[in-house]
Amino acid sequence: MATLVQAVRMALHYGEEYLGVTDIFGEDVGPPLGGVFTATQGLKTAWNSPLDERGIIGTAMGIAYAGGRPVAEFQFCDYSFNTIDLLKVAGNQRWSGAGQWELPLVLMTPSGSGIRGSLYHSHSFESWASRLAGWKIVMPSNPLDAYGLMLSAIVDPNPVMVLLPKALLRVRGDKLIPGEPADEATLKQMIDAPVGDRTNWKPRWPDLKEYFVPLGKAALVREGDSATVISYGRTLPLCVQAADQLKQSEGIECDVLDLRSIFPYDWKAISASVSKTGRVLIVNEDTEVTNFGEHLLRRIIDQHFYDLKVRPRILLGKHVPGIGLNQNYERNSVPQLPHILSTLRELTTERA
Amino acid sequence: MATLVQAVRMALHYGEEYLGVTDIFGEDVGPPLGGVFTATQGLKTAWNSPLDERGIIGTAMGIAYAGGRPVAEFQFCDYSFNTIDLLKVAGNQRWSGAGQWELPLVLMTPSGSGIRGSLYHSHSFESWASRLAGWKIVMPSNPLDAYGLMLSAIVDPNPVMVLLPKALLRVRGDKLIPGEPADEATLKQMIDAPVGDRTNWKPRWPDLKEYFVPLGKAALVREGDSATVISYGRTLPLCVQAADQLKQSEGIECDVLDLRSIFPYDWKAISASVSKTGRVLIVNEDTEVTNFGEHLLRRIIDQHFYDLKVRPRILLGKHVPGIGLNQNYERNSVPQLPHILSTLRELTTERA
Amino acid sequence: MPIRGQASGNDGVALLDAPVLTSGSESLPADRCRQIHRLMVRARAMEERMIKMSKSGEGYFWIGGPGEEGFSVPLGLQVKKGQGPAYDFLHLHYRNSGTLLAMGMTMLDGIRQMAMRRTDPHSMGRNFPGHYCRREWNIVPVTSVIEIQYTMAPGTAIVQKRHGGDGITIVTGGDAGTAEGDFASCMIWSTRPGNELPVLMIVMNNGWGISTPACTQHAEKHIIDRGKPFGIPGEVVDGNDPIASWHAIHRGMTYCRQQRRPYMIEAMVSRLYGHSSSSGALRVKDEPDCIELFEQKLLAAGIMDEAEVHRIHAEARAEADEAAEQALGEPEPTAEDVERFTYAPSRVDAVYPEDYTGLPQ
């Protein structure tokens, strides 16, 4: 099975071959490195940019205006905070020109904690991103979704941001990407650049197939009547683990929704599940003051207040200026499996 | 009575004279203009900067490091979006250096809609700002609070952002600022720069007094048992109007809380009122996806879910890429008095 | 409408016997001068009508380009106008009415934006005046955010260079705005070794950023000097002189079209109504007026007489009045328009297949 980062790379290759991608660029995105996480190794349209995030997004906008289809990378979402004005403009170009322009660009960037990244490689970005009207924002939690969301991001004629959970980049899924060779080692040999000199290396791409995960479609990854768990990205597998544990130990079964799209989010799926269970847990690792999860909670309160059987729960990252390198900081800054498990247990067992 | 912008100017003067303010600067902040809204006319430490918001906040940080006490201005909050990285760093400097540094800086900037500002002079900033851990964020809704909050912002040894509601800058309060002459015309003559040539103009400052509005302290501007209305800035006077109308027409009385501090917010005041009324309306004009009001709602759900008698209400700006110049756009993008009034009526009359 | 490609005068050499107007060592054919003059006057008349609207309540905010016509009109006339990478891309600032009129915009379309009508083709009554947007002419939306156009310009130029042909990217902005990092970004991205880009970087230097004199904030003798370390050639030109401006633009465009590398022009211009309506939009008296200067030359050379000048002004004013009247009679945007044109239709979006329709339902 491919890792998430290999899935992204294959999607980009598919994008170059079949979906009109013209430029994949950013800091260290081109040869020799092919991205600090290897997401862009061996891609024919990948190139290195100056160290200038404003130039990266501005140039991506220009390329899109002129008819190209760029995929730009910010090396880490942590380094996108000097570009919010340009991101806002990218989101409003169609609107401000009353529909004259499309801006088909993809911005991909690793987001979240979990790689011992200290202050500047542990930020989450989805709450900020969700405020960028005119954008669509996705965040896969497994390789197949990463592939399918990336393909959708590429063909969508609007700016789409692909947030890649840093902690899951090297994690493998349990489903093959259409066209992916069944054997991991074979895949690695085909598409991973060798260590050392790469000047003559060329990838051998598998015969990949089109596969879209529609924007705005959540995945119901576990089913049950006892509660609705809503998450995405890094915390999604933790929620699944918690749900599985609870099922095993207590026989309590929950819906677990992998949102996949932050905006537009799949309100239908959320609404259906909340109507069914009346119990809600929202989990993400972004900081907790003005967090996208709070928006979801607000929608639930707006439309399902009287369906709620007990107080809905929400687990978020602490409102602190940063995540410290020593793991005692991180462990106590963002939700961990034990928190999720105990909160879920509490939620499902509280007397209605 | 002073206008809000005159109150800010007087506070800055007081800050220069008695609280150690060393630099008041930004684009067009110094002579001859004294700020596009006149907030900095006649101030002895005011100076004009290059047109470079990153330079403005970076320089403010440097001045604060070196022992100065700067008040920096972003001409409009709409032009602060290329500086979020620096704002985040300002918020984490004490934390990252484990308490070695203080960063006593004030950043003031006009925020919100209501001045027919079109796409780039109608943004709200408090939801973005609230995500900046390490900062304190205030937003006055009347001149006296503006004076008292600005003085607190100046003496606080941490970065404090003062959001000034654009729509209320020229609005007068109903309370005198300590030391302010009772007569408006006198005040104007003393501290407003004349139209035309100002080269020889000098303000005559009234004998102002120290007056602090503590950070984190809301004001209960109307009292009643029927509901809790939480707002600040531009929408606060609209909420007061709505509450007054409802009282007059239906005899229904509500608590209206002027939050004044976005962070830290006055949880005690909110909590006490919600416990009493069990009915909540939150109003602000920022865009509605991942809005600070949703954070407040989340806290209320966290701690008062079982105290709520009916579904809490929230009125926010629409999630759109911008506010259009034609007033049909603005009127239909941010909460207006009729929405507030009808929502409040609904909230207070819904059967529990 | 005459655009680039009509040879006469483009290289400063007039045809034998055809009357020319000379400025320094450069000249333009008389017909070209008449055309430029008329466009300058029309641009001014349109802006002055808009200023009136800002004061009468027929509009709100005004910002625009009176004082820049001597440069912006020759710029518009030389644009290779069209859609897509074979043509020039324009990343403009908010003082380019002269350019738009020279490219063929009607006054009506300019004033529709000032009047915030639904018929405003640039923004449907959403944006400030002078914030043009014309996809058919490769004009990307002007934004109020100072200087960010310089960050986008390399992108269109990348596609143009790859596409082949002689399309170039033109970016304009003010002098104060060059203090934003985006100006430097444009130089860096346009000169990547082996990947140089056909970007014509124009700075309209009026010596002011709102109330702040350039000389108090900028140590550079000339802003274009900042291009030198990057190997970007450039020139300073008197933007009040349409003949000099024409040729500077022509040189810059030719260099970019042929060399596929960047070029810089710094045009020294006036700001004849102050910064905007926020600063009163009052006519300033102490800065040269490019139209007056040009008319003096045209009159002295006998290319026009006083009567013709008057007629042109009168016609332009009448055209502006008529455009205003027409625009003000047109419908306004409605509540239903608030969310319209947020998203382009998408076959892979389950929630917004056509456009934005409010929060996901």
Added chain:
Amino acid sequence: MPIRGQASGNDGVALLDAPVLTSGSESLPADRCRQIHRLMVRARAMEERMIKMSKSGEGYFWIGGPGEEGFSVPLGLQVKKGQGPAYDFLHLHYRNSGTLLAMGMTMLDGIRQMAMRRTDPHSMGRNFPGHYCRREWNIVPVTSVIEIQYTMAPGTAIVQKRHGGDGITIVTGGDAGTAEGDFASCMIWSTRPGNELPVLMIVMNNGWGISTPACTQHAEKHIIDRGKPFGIPGEVVDGNDPIASWHAIHRGMTYCRQQRRPYMIEAMVSRLYGHSSSSGALRVKDEPDCIELFEQKLLAAGIMDEAEVHRIHAEARAEADEAAEQALGEPEPTAEDVERFTYAPSRVDAVYPEDYTGLPQ
């Protein structure tokens, strides 16, 4: 510890009879050279010990300055060290261990950060190694965010200029990072006419930004050429040569201290262990090593012999090992530390009078 003010060698003129080491037309007294050499070796040993920690799991990420010691040590030795505007302010990047050791930091304190101990005086185990912060020495927190230090530097320099005396602001960064607008901001803010600032702008040019060669992204012949349009003098120096570096720094500092204006130095340096532990932190073979080069000179001049060189290296390694052992035995931060030191105590804050204590209660 000898710092600026000890005259010998500062101006390149050695005292009669005192032994000197010469590089080109410049020289330094032998004692100074020994001091520099020892600090360079100690800096290298500390970094190499930290690299080992990053591989052994005693630490995680490593980034630092092997290859920059020839410049960073002479820099640290000439800093006017102290707290407040009378002294130099330092806005450093993440390759300045040599500077810190030269200023008197112990290896233990450097390694405490690598080991993420609560005792780490720079960040209490919060930040990456090399992210120094020392208020007592005017060292503001190093941030990972490339180039923003250039935006803050003018601020400290404003206060210094106003304060009087000869304190200056020193800012260092890499070559690739100059593509961010902040580099330009620093030049603009430091040269406002009449408000020029004593900022020593240093660029450590190792020719790389992670994997990207500078020559593929930068058209400038020298980065300091970008200062010329702003009237900022500067020089390119061989950062592998501590003697040349010493004098370049001395010239730059003297200019800033006396003229109260900015100066630029571009130091050409090596990157001897690649970018960081993320790229493997492997010793590269094809770049000059400033320590080896300096030792060759010291040996050739008879200022040291092989035995002494070996002893210095051995001592430095032993010191590093000891520091690591000590650091690793010290306590780690705890859950209670997560929110600590967010806010300074405030008499006007009703919620957080002392420090941050979680969401408002």
